[in-house]
Amino acid sequence: MKKILILGCGFVGLNAAKELADKKGIEVTVIDRKNYHLFQPLLYQVATAGLSPADIATPVRSIFSNNRNIKTYKTEVKKIEIKENKVITTIGEFYFDYLILGLGVKHYYFNNEQWEKHAPGLKTIEQATEIRRRILESFERAEAEKDIDRKMKDLTFIVVGGGSTGVELSGAIGELSRFVFVKDFRNIDPKLARIILIEAGPRILPAFSERLSARATRDLEALGVQVWTSRKVTNVKEDVVEIGQERIQAGTVLWAAGIKACDLNQHLDSELDAMGRVIVQPDLSLKNYAHVFVAGDQAHFKDEKHGLLPANAPVALQQGKFVAQNILREINGQERKDFKYFNKGQMATIGRRKAVLEMGKLRLKGFSAWLAWLFVHIFYLIGFKNKAFVLFYWAYSYLTFRKGARLIVNKEWRFYNKTETDKTSTN
Amino acid sequence: MKKILILGCGFVGLNAAKELADKKGIEVTVIDRKNYHLFQPLLYQVATAGLSPADIATPVRSIFSNNRNIKTYKTEVKKIEIKENKVITTIGEFYFDYLILGLGVKHYYFNNEQWEKHAPGLKTIEQATEIRRRILESFERAEAEKDIDRKMKDLTFIVVGGGSTGVELSGAIGELSRFVFVKDFRNIDPKLARIILIEAGPRILPAFSERLSARATRDLEALGVQVWTSRKVTNVKEDVVEIGQERIQAGTVLWAAGIKACDLNQHLDSELDAMGRVIVQPDLSLKNYAHVFVAGDQAHFKDEKHGLLPANAPVALQQGKFVAQNILREINGQERKDFKYFNKGQMATIGRRKAVLEMGKLRLKGFSAWLAWLFVHIFYLIGFKNKAFVLFYWAYSYLTFRKGARLIVNKEWRFYNKTETDKTSTN
Numbered sequence: 001m002k003k004i005l006i007l008g009c010g011f012v013g014l015n016a017a018k019e020l021a022d023k024k025g026i027e028v029t030v031i032d033r034k035n036y037h038l039f040q041p042l043l044y045q046v047a048t049a050g051l052s053p054a055d056i057a058t059p060v061r062s063i064f065s066n067n068r069n070i071k072t073y074k075t076e077v078k079k080i081e082i083k084e085n086k087v088i089t090t091i092g093e094f095y096f097d098y099l100i101l102g103l104g105v106k107h108y109y110f111n112n113e114q115w116e117k118h119a120p121g122l123k124t125i126e127q128a129t130e131i132r133r134r135i136l137e138s139f140e141r142a143e144a145e146k147d148i149d150r151k152m153k154d155l156t157f158i159v160v161g162g163g164s165t166g167v168e169l170s171g172a173i174g175e176l177s178r179f180v181f182v183k184d185f186r187n188i189d190p191k192l193a194r195i196i197l198i199e200a201g202p203r204i205l206p207a208f209s210e211r212l213s214a215r216a217t218r219d220l221e222a223l224g225v226q227v228w229t230s231r232k233v234t235n236v237k238e239d240v241v242e243i244g245q246e247r248i249q250a251g252t253v254l255w256a257a258g259i260k261a262c263d264l265n266q267h268l269d270s271e272l273d274a275m276g277r278v279i280v281q282p283d284l285s286l287k288n289y290a291h292v293f294v295a296g297d298q299a300h301f302k303d304e305k306h307g308l309l310p311a312n313a314p315v316a317l318q319q320g321k322f323v324a325q326n327i328l329r330e331i332n333g334q335e336r337k338d339f340k341y342f343n344k345g346q347m348a349t350i351g352r353r354k355a356v357l358e359m360g361k362l363r364l365k366g367f368s369a370w371l372a373w374l375f376v377h378i379f380y381l382i383g384f385k386n387k388a389f390v391l392f393y394w395a396y397s398y399l400t401f402r403k404g405a406r407l408i409v410n411k412e413w414r415f416y417n418k419t420e421t422d423k424t425s426t427n
Numbered sequence: 428m429k430k431i432l433i434l435g436c437g438f439v440g441l442n443a444a445k446e447l448a449d450k451k452g453i454e455v456t457v458i459d460r461k462n463y464h465l466f467q468p469l470l471y472q473v474a475t476a477g478l479s480p481a482d483i484a485t486p487v488r489s490i491f492s493n494n495r496n497i498k499t500y501k502t503e504v505k506k507i508e509i510k511e512n513k514v515i516t517t518i519g520e521f522y523f524d525y526l527i528l529g530l531g532v533k534h535y536y537f538n539n540e541q542w543e544k545h546a547p548g549l550k551t552i553e554q555a556t557e558i559r560r561r562i563l564e565s566f567e568r569a570e571a572e573k574d575i576d577r578k579m580k581d582l583t584f585i586v587v588g589g590g591s592t593g594v595e596l597s598g599a600i601g602e603l604s605r606f607v608f609v610k611d612f613r614n615i616d617p618k619l620a621r622i623i624l625i626e627a628g629p630r631i632l633p634a635f636s637e638r639l640s641a642r643a644t645r646d647l648e649a650l651g652v653q654v655w656t657s658r659k660v661t662n663v664k665e666d667v668v669e670i671g672q673e674r675i676q677a678g679t680v681l682w683a684a685g686i687k688a689c690d691l692n693q694h695l696d697s698e699l700d701a702m703g704r705v706i707v708q709p710d711l712s713l714k715n716y717a718h719v720f721v722a723g724d725q726a727h728f729k730d731e732k733h734g735l736l737p738a739n740a741p742v743a744l745q746q747g748k749f750v751a752q753n754i755l756r757e758i759n760g761q762e763r764k765d766f767k768y769f770n771k772g773q774m775a776t777i778g779r780r781k782a783v784l785e786m787g788k789l790r791l792k793g794f795s796a797w798l799a800w801l802f803v804h805i806f807y808l809i810g811f812k813n814k815a816f817v818l819f820y821w822a823y824s825y826l827t828f829r830k831g832a833r834l835i836v837n838k839e840w841r842f843y844n845k846t847e848t849d850k851t852s853t854n
Binding site for chain 2 (some may be wrong): 021063073075140144181183
């Protein structure tokens with residue numbers, strides 16, 4: 001019986017476990033801090049009140065309920081004792097024959113962690129609902145505010161970082177203010193809200209071609225988003241963003257600018273890159289520990305054809321599956337293979353009807369790109385019995401701007417949690 | 428221009444405002460601590476992972492977006508200066524010609540408020556998701572626990588109070604453990620979970636006939652719920668419930684036993700009943716303030732035919748509408764009328780296929796009662812453009828035990844809220 005331990009149930013862990021499900025002679029344990037797999041590419045929709053958390057999250061247990069060789073635990077990893085083949089968690093120790101790590105990355109404020117409380121990032125459901133609360137509360141405060149200066153501050157939304165998350169967030173806020181809220185307020189005109197997307201580099205979506213990046217800028221502007229490029233944020237305080245000598249007041253500031261490696265990488269006795277990601281071998285294993293694999297955002301993987309692979313869902317999905325297949329090969333006495341990346345391209349969506357998409361030489365923009373975006377996301381959204389139904393439900397809620405998700409849910413609970421496993425975060 | 432101020436957007440405030448919408452010469456302001464109207468009768472479904480918050484909550488703004496004479500504010504009432512026709516809130520003062528109060532009630536621990544943290548009640552979405560978190564965490568802890576004593580403690584769920592909320596909560600937990608979780612765990616058998624419903628009186632659902640109450644007991648038992656009647660809880664500590672000399676360990680304890688009047692009732696210069704509810708005139712106004720009305724759970728209303736009216740949704744809906752109509756009559760120079768209650772009966776549901784229903788001489792039980800329950804709840808669930816669609820969606824998620832709502836969402840956010848209007852509660 002080979003024990004395979006999987007840390008993290010993101011795209012890496014999920015796909016690896018699916019590949020190992022019901023295989024003979026194999027015992028799989030999946031550990032995650034949360035009890036659900038999160039479909040991260042749509043998290044910005046929760047943050048902007050388009051979808052509910054349950055629409056994009058599926059309990060890990062229910063995904064694997066029919067796979068008797070898979071156990072799952074909701075717990076947090078405290079330490080990896082790689083020389084002892086042991087992982088220490090809050091609920092006890094786990095031993096492994098093979099270890100698969102897919103713990104992702106976390107936000108990075110370029111050594112200004114004090115900015116986080118004024119400008120939260122978007123990685124977890126808790127952060128998404130907090131961002132949703134902040135956005136909606138800003139409009140509520142503006143409606144009740146009499147002082148014009150404070151009112152305009154509340155109606156200013158700044159998104160820092162012009163990658164896909166920043167583009168998607170600011171586009172969705174633009175849409176909220178220009179279309180969704182149009183008849184809802186009496187004392188303010190939500191269409192006058194300022195939404196500013198700040199990017200330090202010369203253009204947004206630097207991973208895309210210049211032409212698509214220009215198109216995305218125009219699509220954002222059509223939704224009322226002001227795109228500021230070559231502007232580097234130098235300070236974030238309560239309700240204030242400073243850019244060198246410039247100073248803007250904003251009731252809501254969101255962070256989509258930097259990512260940082262997982263702290264547990266320090267326990268792996270392996271070489272890390274400048275960002276702290278684990279440099280892996282061509283088969284995604286560690287140099288000195290061939291039975292330990294790192295994949296997805298957590299790994300630094302380079303090949304000749306593509307260079308350093310980007311930190312996105314397709315890479316994580318392919319690598320998760322590949323690692324599991326390699327382990328199966330080895331157990332069955334076959335040779336391991338090297339990982340080959342198949343570039344499926346990249347996409348970013350701007351509001352409800354526009355997107356940009358790049359796939360090899362194919363470049364789509366506008367509505368056709370958006371349809372492709374919708375199709376891919378529905379296709380990869382797992383855990384629903386009936387994808388056609390989900391498509392129907394989404395089409396409905398998308399086209400009618402479903403109101404139900406616009407809830408300001410208070411983050412405070414008067415009493416401490418009974419279990420406190422979630423207090424610190426590792427990714 | 429007559430100014431009508433409505434405090435609370437529950438069933439009372441919602442129905443009153445709908446009645447006053449688009450009426451000439453009338454300005455309506457609706458104030459609520461939340462930005463949504465909550466369909467309270469289904470809140471237990473959120474607490475037991477059957478539905479998501481957004482399924483049963485609708486933003487107040489979007490309900491009234493087409494009614495230009497209605498303004499809504501999310502804020503908290505600090506004080507009612509009834510002699511000055513003034514209400515003081517966290518965002519400023521509001522003056523009124525007519526005041527409608529529908530602030531409801533809050534939980535009551537019979538002067539043992541220290542029990543609350545060990546046994547939360549179910550009135551708000553925050554409480555519902557916290558209860559959901561506790562229930563799901565208990566199963567997760569049990570799965571990871573090696574000590575058999577602690578494991579059984581985690582698998583014990585106590586619901587205190589055998590009214591409809593207690594019956595619905597315990598039935599839903601029974602269903603989770605007996606049907607939903609059946610294949611999800613490896614180290615525990617969720618079917619062995621103990622679910623205990625404790626009622627101080629001689630039978631559960633005391634408001635129903637004895638026959639239906641007996642049937643509900645049997646239906647609960649079929650879902651694995653142990654019904655303990657004539658057992659009065661004397662102490663609640665962490666993981667422990669004491670009933671006189673008896674002592675039960677439970678990982679999850681929920682409170683559905685008592686309600687208490689809203690604190691603001693003290694500001695109304697009016698007679699209160701023993702429970703602190705406002706005793707109202709036959710037209711639901713206050714004795715000394717004919718332009719101030721109290722309705723729904725917040726009011727104590729008696730008539731000869733029905734005695735004291737129960738604290739439930741049909742009463743609140745009827746009274747809210749009635750108060751608005753009376754105000755319109757008076758403004759139009761007509762006489763006020765006295766409130767006449769139309770008894771639509773009562774119902775409680777037990778799991779997904781059983782219910783009890785009483786309506787005059789009609790008494791339904793089992794599946795037919797459940798279908799009636801479903802129909803009534805869909806019919807009154809407002810805010811969705813397409814009820815047929817909701818019905819379809821529910822039928823789907825009900826019958827497939829939709830997994831998505833089973834999320835353990837952490838209640839903690841590292842940073843304080845920017846606006847702190849929700850910190851104390853008035854209802």
